[in-house]
Amino acid sequence: MAEGLQEVAPTTGAEQFQAGLWRQNPILVQALGMCPVLAVSNTAVNALTMGLATASVLLASALVISSLRRIIPAQVRLASFVLVIATFVTVTDMLIEAIAIDVHRALGAFIPLIVANCLILGRMEAHASRRPPGAAALDALGMGGGFVLCLLTLGSVRELLGNGSLFGMTVMPAAFEPWVVMLLPGGGFFALAGLVLLGRWLSGTPARKGAGP
Amino acid sequence: MTVLAGARTSSEFRVYTVLVGIALVAGLGIAAVHELTRPHVAAQRLILLSRAVFDVLPAAADYYALRERPDGTFEVLPDSTDTGLFLGVDAAGDPVGIAITATGMGYQDRIALIYGLNPERRHLLGLRVLESRETPGLGARIVDDPRFLAAFEALELQFDDRGHVRALQIAANARPDAGEIDGITGATVSVRAVARIVSSSLERWLPAFDGAYPELREGGHG
Numbered sequence: 001m002a003e004g005l006q007e008v009a010p011t012t013g014a015e016q017f018q019a020g021l022w023r024q025n026p027i028l029v030q031a032l033g034m035c036p037v038l039a040v041s042n043t044a045v046n047a048l049t050m051g052l053a054t055a056s057v058l059l060a061s062a063l064v065i066s067s068l069r070r071i072i073p074a075q076v077r078l079a080s081f082v083l084v085i086a087t088f089v090t091v092t093d094m095l096i097e098a099i100a101i102d103v104h105r106a107l108g109a110f111i112p113l114i115v116a117n118c119l120i121l122g123r124m125e126a127h128a129s130r131r132p133p134g135a136a137a138l139d140a141l142g143m144g145g146g147f148v149l150c151l152l153t154l155g156s157v158r159e160l161l162g163n164g165s166l167f168g169m170t171v172m173p174a175a176f177e178p179w180v181v182m183l184l185p186g187g188g189f190f191a192l193a194g195l196v197l198l199g200r201w202l203s204g205t206p207a208r209k210g211a212g213p
Numbered sequence: 214m215t216v217l218a219g220a221r222t223s224s225e226f227r228v229y230t231v232l233v234g235i236a237l238v239a240g241l242g243i244a245a246v247h248e249l250t251r252p253h254v255a256a257q258r259l260i261l262l263s264r265a266v267f268d269v270l271p272a273a274a275d276y277y278a279l280r281e282r283p284d285g286t287f288e289v290l291p292d293s294t295d296t297g298l299f300l301g302v303d304a305a306g307d308p309v310g311i312a313i314t315a316t317g318m319g320y321q322d323r324i325a326l327i328y329g330l331n332p333e334r335r336h337l338l339g340l341r342v343l344e345s346r347e348t349p350g351l352g353a354r355i356v357d358d359p360r361f362l363a364a365f366e367a368l369e370l371q372f373d374d375r376g377h378v379r380a381l382q383i384a385a386n387a388r389p390d391a392g393e394i395d396g397i398t399g400a401t402v403s404v405r406a407v408a409r410i411v412s413s414s415l416e417r418w419l420p421a422f423d424g425a426y427p428e429l430r431e432g433g434h435g
């Protein structure tokens with residue numbers, strides 16, 4: 001992970017944003033924050049909500065911590081990061097409960113657990129606390145976007161195969177026998193492995209154009 | 214020496230100021246959002262609650278909220294206020310059962326549930342978990358394990374010689390007609406918690422309803 005972070009040092013805003021989406025994708029490349037990825041990617045709605053919740057916490061925390069980077073003393077930086085992250089997680093938790101209580105119930109303990117998502121704390125320590133708010137926001141958007149895309153892909157594949165539906169609407173023909181295993185924890189590992197394999201295969205084929213300065 | 218000491222105090226002071234400052238702003242922010250979302254959350258919870266009442270009283274077409282008066286009789290409230298006690302009625306207005314909410318300690322936090330009781334108060338009609346923070350994948354299965362929930366749909370209550378209700382038992386190959394429910398592998402603590410919560414709630418409410426139920430039939434029509 002540390003090598004991956006140092007290897008590519010994006011300079012322009014676009015590169016900053018794209019890094020999280022693909023080259024340093026938190027799930028496919030860095031393998032960060034895998035607990036919710038496996039646990040709540042059983043349906044597309046759960047995956048999308050979880051992804052968006054994590055991405056918004058990431059973006060909001062990055063903006064705040066980047067703005068406070070000269071104020072926060074180094075000794076208590078981690079405590080401060082966790083404090084800020086926990087605040088946004090609590091707020092997100094309350095907002096989701098107010099907007100979509102069914103999804104809130106389905107996600108259960110995993111929304112509060114965003115606090116402990118190492119993707120967020122990792123980005124704060126490695127990036128947001130060292131860059132100005134603009135760069136931090138772009139990085140958070142890229143990483144959050146990459147996280148949402150992967151989670152949504154996983155959730156859609158698992159719901160499609162495991163339940164024959166997408167976002168709760170039946171799309172597979174009636175003759176389709178659902179693969180219930182895809183909704184169970186094991187199915188999460190299968191789908192994730194398939195996705196990582198596909199990602200590696202896709203990024204391996206074309207030569208890396210902008211790999212490193 | 215003095216310089217170092219001075220530097221340390223000022224830096225310590227700064228550390229505390231920053232941490233306390235962040236915590237203060239964070240607390241205020243959370244309190245503000247809590248206040249803003251409270252009415253929406255309450256409205257959403259009422260929708261969920263009403264759905265759960267119909268789930269545990271399948272024959273109900275409508276329901277009323279009940280409130281126990283200090284003298285032991287029950288007051289029928291026309292609107293769907295959350296008193297935790299509900300009288301389900303069919304289309305003709307006849308009682309089809311009572312839905313009772315109960316809370317108790319689960320594995321790591323409070324479990325809130327609701328169960329339906331038939332009008333004769335001899336068997337349960339269903340159970341739904343309203344709120345829980347049990348371990349995802351293990352204890353949390355009390356919320357949606359279909360076999361576990363189905364066990365409560367025709368659970369015969371057992372009474373001792375003096376007419377007191379016996380606690381629900383967890384058993385392998387459980388017989389619902391003997392007041393037994395099947396456990397869930399990996400969710401032992403949570404299943405026991407549910408059985409305990411329902412049992413103590415039954416102990417609390419069955420005697421209270423024994424005298425008051427005829428009167429409720431009247432109330433149900435009103």
